[in-house]
Amino acid sequence: MTKHAAPRQAAASPTPAQATGARGAPVAPASNFLRAIIAEDNRSGKYGGRVVTRFPPEPNGYLHYGHAKSIILNFGLAAENGGRCHLRFDDTNPVKEDVEFEDSIAESVRWLGFDWGPHRYHASDYYDRLCTFAEWFIGAGLAYVDSQTAEEVRASRGTLTAPGTASPYRDRPVAENLDLFRRMRAGEFPDGAHVLRLRIDMASPNVNMRDPAIYRIRHASHHRTGSKWCIYPLYDYTHCISDALEHITHSICTLEFQDHRPLYDWVIEKLADGGQLARPLPQQYEFARLNLSYVVLSKRRLIQLVANRHVDGWDDPRMPTLVGARRRGFTPEGFRLFAERIGVSKADSWIDMSILEDCMREDLNARAQRRIAVLDPLKLVIDNFPADHAEDCLAPNHPQQPEQGRRVLPLTRELWIERDDYAEVPPKGYFRLSPGAEVRLRYGYVIRCTGADKDADGNVVAVHCTYDPSTRSGTPGAEARKVKGNVHWLSSGNAIEAEVRLYDRLFAVPFPGARNPWGQRDGDPEGAAPARAEVVAGDLVEEADAAEPVERDYLDDLNADSKRTIRAYVEPALAAAAAEDRFQFERHGYFVADLKDHGPGRPVFNRTVTLKDSWSRRASGT
Ligand code: ATP
Numbered sequence: 001m002t003k004h005a006a007p008r009q010a011a012a013s014p015t016p017a018q019a020t021g022a023r024g025a026p027v028a029p030a031s032n033f034l035r036a037i038i039a040e041d042n043r044s045g046k047y048g049g050r051v052v053t054r055f056p057p058e059p060n061g062y063l064h065y066g067h068a069k070s071i072i073l074n075f076g077l078a079a080e081n082g083g084r085c086h087l088r089f090d091d092t093n094p095v096k097e098d099v100e101f102e103d104s105i106a107e108s109v110r111w112l113g114f115d116w117g118p119h120r121y122h123a124s125d126y127y128d129r130l131c132t133f134a135e136w137f138i139g140a141g142l143a144y145v146d147s148q149t150a151e152e153v154r155a156s157r158g159t160l161t162a163p164g165t166a167s168p169y170r171d172r173p174v175a176e177n178l179d180l181f182r183r184m185r186a187g188e189f190p191d192g193a194h195v196l197r198l199r200i201d202m203a204s205p206n207v208n209m210r211d212p213a214i215y216r217i218r219h220a221s222h223h224r225t226g227s228k229w230c231i232y233p234l235y236d237y238t239h240c241i242s243d244a245l246e247h248i249t250h251s252i253c254t255l256e257f258q259d260h261r262p263l264y265d266w267v268i269e270k271l272a273d274g275g276q277l278a279r280p281l282p283q284q285y286e287f288a289r290l291n292l293s294y295v296v297l298s299k300r301r302l303i304q305l306v307a308n309r310h311v312d313g314w315d316d317p318r319m320p321t322l323v324g325a326r327r328r329g330f331t332p333e334g335f336r337l338f339a340e341r342i343g344v345s346k347a348d349s350w351i352d353m354s355i356l357e358d359c360m361r362e363d364l365n366a367r368a369q370r371r372i373a374v375l376d377p378l379k380l381v382i383d384n385f386p387a388d389h390a391e392d393c394l395a396p397n398h399p400q401q402p403e404q405g406r407r408v409l410p411l412t413r414e415l416w417i418e419r420d421d422y423a424e425v426p427p428k429g430y431f432r433l434s435p436g437a438e439v440r441l442r443y444g445y446v447i448r449c450t451g452a453d454k455d456a457d458g459n460v461v462a463v464h465c466t467y468d469p470s471t472r473s474g475t476p477g478a479e480a481r482k483v484k485g486n487v488h489w490l491s492s493g494n495a496i497e498a499e500v501r502l503y504d505r506l507f508a509v510p511f512p513g514a515r516n517p518w519g520q521r522d523g524d525p526e527g528a529a530p531a532r533a534e535v536v537a538g539d540l541v542e543e544a545d546a547a548e549p550v551e552r553d554y555l556d557d558l559n560a561d562s563k564r565t566i567r568a569y570v571e572p573a574l575a576a577a578a579a580e581d582r583f584q585f586e587r588h589g590y591f592v593a594d595l596k597d598h599g600p601g602r603p604v605f606n607r608t609v610t611l612k613d614s615w616s617r618r619a620s621g622t
C-alpha cells in the first residue's frame with residue numbers, strides 16, 4: 001500500500017482531466033488499466049466481444065460518494081464498450097438488509113444517469129443454486145461440515161506467518177457431510193452449531209484459502225426469501241458464483257478483495273471443471289477505492305452521524321451520501337467529471353475535497369442560470385431617484401450563453417445590498433461602498449455614496465447615495481466612467497424573502513479522527529481494512545470490529561459552521577423555481593431549490609458550493 005499523498009499533492013496527482021474540453025465538449029476519455037484490459041480482451045476475443053460488469057451493493061445502507069466512483073466505473077466501462085452493467089443486490093446477510101435501502105440504492109444509480117435495463121438481480125436469487133453447488137462441493141470431497149465452535153475455528157486458523165491447523169472434522173466422510181449439511185438446511189441445529197467449509201489448504205500463505213466457511217446457520221428471516229432459509233451463504237462463495245451465473249466478464253472491485261481473488265478463482269474454476277459452470281469465467285480486477293478528505297465514507301461512521309443527530313438524516317446536504325449530494329445540488333455530470341478526473345489506479349491515495357467541489361463548480365457554471373440574492377441585507381437609498389419610479393434593468397441569465405435571454409430587475413429608489421458592501425472606514429483595497437466612493441450597481445448605474453444612517457447603538461441601518469443618470473449599463477458612453485466596485489442589489493419593493501441554508505464542509509479538517517488531522521494520514525486509509533465478511537471464522541465479524549485503528553475521535557473534527565440558516569432576499573422570479581432547480585447567486589455561489597422543503601410560497605435554497613475555494617488557503621495556513 002502506498003503512502004498517502006498530502007491533500008494538496010493529491011489534488012495534482014492522478015489522471016489528468018479529460019472528460020470535457022474547454023467549452024464542455026466531450027473529448028476522448030483517458031485510458032486506464034481497466035480500459036486497457038477490456039480493449040485487449042475485445043481484441044483477443046476472450047469473451048467474444050462481450051463486456052458485462054456489475055455493481056454489487058449490499059442493501060444495508062445508503063450509497064456514498066465512494067460508491068459513485070464504482071458505479072460510474074462499472075456502468076461507464078460497459079457503456080463505452082457496448083456492453084451492459086447489472087445492478088446486483090448482494091443480500092447475503094439477512095439481519096442487516098432492507099428493501100428501504102434497495103429502493104434508495106436503485107434510485108441513486110438512476111440519478112447518476114445509469115440504467116441496468118432488465119438486469120436487476122439479487123444474490124438471494126441464487127440461493128437454490130448456491131446450495132446445489134455446495135452439495136456438489138461436498139460430493140467432490142471439496143467441502144465439509146465443521147462442528148467446531150467459532151472460537152475454535154478462529155484459533156485454528158493460524159496467522160499471517162504460521163499455518164492453520166486442520167479441524168478434527170476435516171476428513172468426515174462425504175455421506176456424513178451431506179447428511180449434516182441437509183439437516184443444517186432443514187433447521188435441525190441452532191445458530192453456530194456447524195459451518196460448511198471448503199476443503200482447500202490449511203497451510204496456504206493466503207489466509208482466505210484456509211478452508212473458508214461458505215455456509216452458516218442463521219435462524220433469521222430474510223427480506224426477500226422470508227423464512228425459507230436458515231442457512232446463508234457467505235460473501236466470497238456467493239459473489240464469484242453470482243458473477244459466473246450472470247456471465248459477468250469483468251468483475252471490478254476495490255483493493256481489499258485482492259487477497260480474495262485466489263478464492264474467487266478457485267471456486268468457479270472447480271465448478272467449471274466439474275461441468276457445473278460454463279466458461280469463459282469472469283475475471284476479478286481490483287482498483288483503489290475513493291478516499292476523500294473532509295468527509296468520512298465508512299458506513300459505520302455515516303450511521304453514527306445520523307443516529308447521533310450530528311446531521312439531519314441520511315439526505316442531509318452535508319452527508320457524503322448520494323441522496324445528500326442530490327439535496328446539496330451536486331450534479332450527476334459533476335460526479336462523472338470527477339470520476340474521470342481522478343481516474344482509477346491500483347494504489348491507494350487520498351483525493352482532496354476541492355477536486356470534487358471544483359468539478360461541481362465547473363458543471364454548474366455551464367448549466368446554472370444567474371440570479372440575484374442578498375444574503376445579509378442592508379438598505380440603500382438613492383436620494384436623487386424618483387420615489388415612485390421603477391426602471392427596468394436587464395440582467396443576462398447566463399453571461400456566456402446569450403441565447404438563454406435576459407430578465408428584468410426593477411431598479412427603485414430603495415434597494416437591498418449586502419451589508420459587507422458598505423464600510424464606513426474602508427480597509428485597504430476595499431472597492432465597494434464607503435462615504436465618497438463610487439461603485440456600479442450591477443446592470444444599472446454608477447452611484448456615489450453620500451453617507452449612512454445609524455441607530456442609537458451606532459449600527460448602520462441605511463446607506464445613502466446619488467446616481468448618475470448618464471451611466472446606465474449598456475447605453476452609449478456608460479462604460480466610460482471607470483469604477484472598481486460592482487455591487488449587486490434588489491429592489492426592496494419586490495424582492496421576496498427566502499430561507500437560505502449555507503452549507504459547508506461537514507468536517508473542519510482533511511482527515512477526521514487522524515492523529516495529525518491536517519497532514520499525512522497514519523495507518524490504513526479508512527475502510528481499506530478487512531472486507532466485510534470474516535469467512536474463515538464461520539460467522540460474520542462486523543465491519544466495526546475489523547475497522548481501522550481509532551486515532552482520535554473523528555466527531556471532534558466536525559465543522560461547527562457546516563450549516564447556517566438565514567433569511568435572505570431573492571429575485572421574485574425565484575418564487576417560481578421548481579424543487580431541484582439550480583442557480584448561481586451572483587457573487588455568492590451555486591444554490592439549489594431544496595428537494596424536500598422548497599415549494600410555492602416557501603422558497604428554500606441550499607448552497608451547493610461557493611464560487612471560489614476558501615479552504616485551500618486554510619489548509620496551507622496562508
Ligand atoms: P463501506 O465500506 O462504506 O461499508 P461497502 O463496501 O460495504 O461500503 P458495498 O455495498 O459492499 O459497500 O459496496 C458496493 C460496491 O461499491 C463494492 O463493489 C465496493 O467495492 C464499492 N465501493 C464501496 N466503497 C467504495 C469507495 N470508497 N470507492 C470506490 N468503490 C467503493
Ligand code: MG
Nearest residue numbers: 058531532543
Ligand atoms: Mg465492503
